[in-house]
Amino acid sequence: MSIWFALSPLLILTFGVLGLMLADAFSKRHSDLALGSFITFFGAGLMAIGLWIMGGVPAEVAAKVAPWIILDKFTLFFTATLCLGGAISSLLAGGYLPEHDLDRGEFYALMLLSAIGAVLLAAAGEILALFIGLETMSLGVYAMTAFRRTNPRSAEGALKYFLLGSFAAALMLYGGALLYGATGTTTLVGIRDALTGGQFGSLRDPSRLPTVVLSMVFILVGLAFKISAVPFHMWTPDAYQGAPTPATAFMSVVVKGAALATMMRVMLVAFGDKASASWSSGWPPVVAGLAIATMVVANLIAIRQENVKRMLAYSSIAHAGYLLVGLVAAWGQGDPAVAAEGRAALLFYILQYTVTTAGAFGALILCGSRGREAVTYEGLSGLGRRHPAAALAAYYYLRVLVHLYMREPAPGAPQAIPMRSGYVYAALLISAALLLYFGIMPGRSLEMAVAAAKSLG
């Protein structure tokens, strides 16, 4: 197997985005770009699955790009999952952007570029590659958030996201630099080797240990920011609310998924030694605390929201809490059997989360046409009666369900009118079909998650 074939998902995304930018320059109808973007994502995902079916990338081929890019089954699993999220998001964009008069080709290019960063992030086995992936991903998303230029909320959200995101990235970079100083290496495996063995690891000088701990804190904070765990979640509701809804879907699915992948790699591989990954002196209690705070706070705030998109944002934060619980389970008290189960469960969860969340945002998109967007619950009142197909959202979120079906709209209140778009229908059908497939016959995807988890670390 040639290395080009092994890297084909990334290459397809890269050449796809270049082609798409060219096509954008010469095409008149931008919504066709959504199809192109979908095909790019689909092709990349298909290549990842194909590589998986061929038994993964052989070790001698993977060694050519290691340790900067790691081509194991874990990477392939995440590549396929991220491409799935990206594919659904680009279909949603194909319906949403023309409807709301935002139809500009850059959106798809930004989305694909950002997805390249996400895949790179999931594959990175070295701190600099990780940082490049992180920045590539984030910059595209910042621009996508600001895409509704006439809307002040969009600008506000984007600015907030950009400032806080840059700050978090700087923290992470600083953490990486400190780690390099302490261990003399930037590869994740190298860091682990430097930290393991002996009471203070093979660190030549135990006085460097505080530096390691400090860098661990910095990196954890940076990653917690990216998956928007409480208390680093402040940007999330504003950015999610301000961004065009397909971008929100992309953020909550792809960005979060990639951040989770890198979090698993960093925490479980680089900081997987006995001292760092321990209940008494390491990161698990911190992550567990973050998880509890995230789940409780986000869910409580989500109850009080009146704006549907903001509610979905808080719900997405709460999901970050569940992911963090999974991360602690993936450590598994150091017991490899328990850890393997926890990792598999976490991977399976991110797959389900991708499908469900993309579907929920898709339903929200479907519920609003130009100028009559579904903003608040009240706007959705009685929608189940007026437009039953759009009431698919009912199956995803409960409080929306109440309003869709059980309330009569208040007289004179602004009401959402569903849009019609083949792209959105297609996205919803895909996510619904996958949802049913994963729900009723989870066996196969679960096996894949188990195999992917095994290849980590």
Next chain:
Amino acid sequence: MNTQQAVADNAHALQPLAAFAAKSWPVIAAGAAGALVPRRESRTERFWFAVAAALTVLFVMLLWPDAAKVAEEAVAPAAEGPAYPHLISWLIFIPVIGSAVVLFTPRQATRAVQLVTMLTMAAELGATALLFKVPIQEGKWWLEESVQWIPSWGIKYHVALDGISFWLIVLTSVLTPVAVWVSYGSIHTRLKDFSFAFLMLQGAMVGSLVAIDLFLFYVMWEAMLIPMYVLIGVWGGVDRVKAAIKFFLYTMAGSMLMLVAILWLVFKYKSLAGTPSFDLEDLQRLGLPLAAQKWLFAGFALAFLIKVPMFPVHTWLPDAHTQAPTGGSIILAAVLLKLGSYGYIRFGMGLFPHAAHDAGATLAGVAVVGGIIYGALCALKQNDVKRLVAYSSVSHLGYVMLGIFACNPASMEGSILQMVNHGISTGALFLLVGVIYDRRHTREVGEYGGIAKVMPWFAAVWVIVTFSSIGLPGTNGFIGEWLVISGAFMSHGTLGQWGRSQAIGAAVGVILGAAYMLTVTQKVFYGPLDNPKNKHLPDLTRRESIALAPLIVLIFAIGLFPRVFTEPMHASVAPFIQSFNAKWRAPAPEKPVLAPAPEPAAGAAAAKPVE
């Protein structure tokens, strides 16, 4: 010769006919009586009365243990595999398939939607009828199906049927069509959604009654919640959203604790056996120390007791019932609540015998004081008829739970029979309340009075159902309450010294039950007809009569021929109680242990006692 031949031929041809006549004369007689006795009715109505009467008798005759057949079966037990290997799956999936068909029926074609729904439910009823042909097996599953679902987690699609769940499934299949049929008379908005929700609900209810795998059970248990939530929230009364959310939160809180307990069990099983399993039969081999059993039992029992509901977690029930549409109330009272008591028997007692035994006496006290008596006293003070019936449910479910806690064959059979009885009589009461609510749009007792004069049939049916509800001899309620109370009176082993006083308390509850039901009957139906709005109320419509007919039939069928109904249960209840008693009499182990798997040859014995 020709004539002789012809006569002989005729005789030959007539022979089966004669045999048929000789065998089926009770059916024909009942049909004739049904046609001739009501005088004032039109021909079509008489015809239907005749059919109903004939079918009742036929039903009882089919169930009646045939002496010759029993002897035959005793000599040669059925050696081959079960006659209907996939019947249980059909029972679960017929409604689910029907709901998918409804989903693809145009919304405007309301007749088609109704037709598809009723046909699906008829098919379900037909499949249920096949259940009667399944041979009864003592202490074993009558029917069983087991397929791997998610092997890596030890999750199976394992469904099975025995005498404990048998009548509840029959009850579900009979009452769901009744509830839907009567709802089609009063619900005119969004029939498609309504039918879809009801079919999904039916599938989930049957699914939770037959699930033996705990994961499957949990899935079905949760799947039941959502259609009911929608039914209350969409077609309910004024405060429907609040009631729906209350219902949802209560049930959800309970089932979360159950989920935690299930997972704990599975992980403990895994640590002992090496592989995880959610199967009840596997988990029953787990012997747990008392302290662990108590916590796990608390998790399971809370989920089930909320569903039952038992004091003090019953407060969601009056709200949910009052706000739910008639059909929703019927199915909530008739089947959903029963799943709590059924789950308590199957899982609560099946998995944690020591804890269940220890808690039994205390909980029985709560069931008597907080359920039977307190529920009855609350019912006595209600002005809203539907709320009254809801509190009477709390009271009646107290008997069911008392019978389960007393845990001897009589009381347990009484409990299961009382679950069916309560389903029938309370279902009918909710249906009748719905009838007057549709006419007057109020349920205040004070708004009525003397309406027996304008609605004689309605009054007659109401009085019959009331008698059944307060347990008059000859009706079904009597049998159930009698078995429960006498069982509790004799249960020194389980209820201890308090058994007798609890039986007396339950008997007091019967009197209170008569007090509140007869008071409301007297206030609504008798006395002067002084409210001018009530002067011209129409009597029962044909739709309502057809919905009520099977319930009335069942009230008397169970009341007069109880043995037909308790016999199939007995085959499963007696061995269940035997193994339960054997389990709790053996001391609880100090540390979790795993009993060896039963030999496949002796295998089908469901509950091997843990040594």
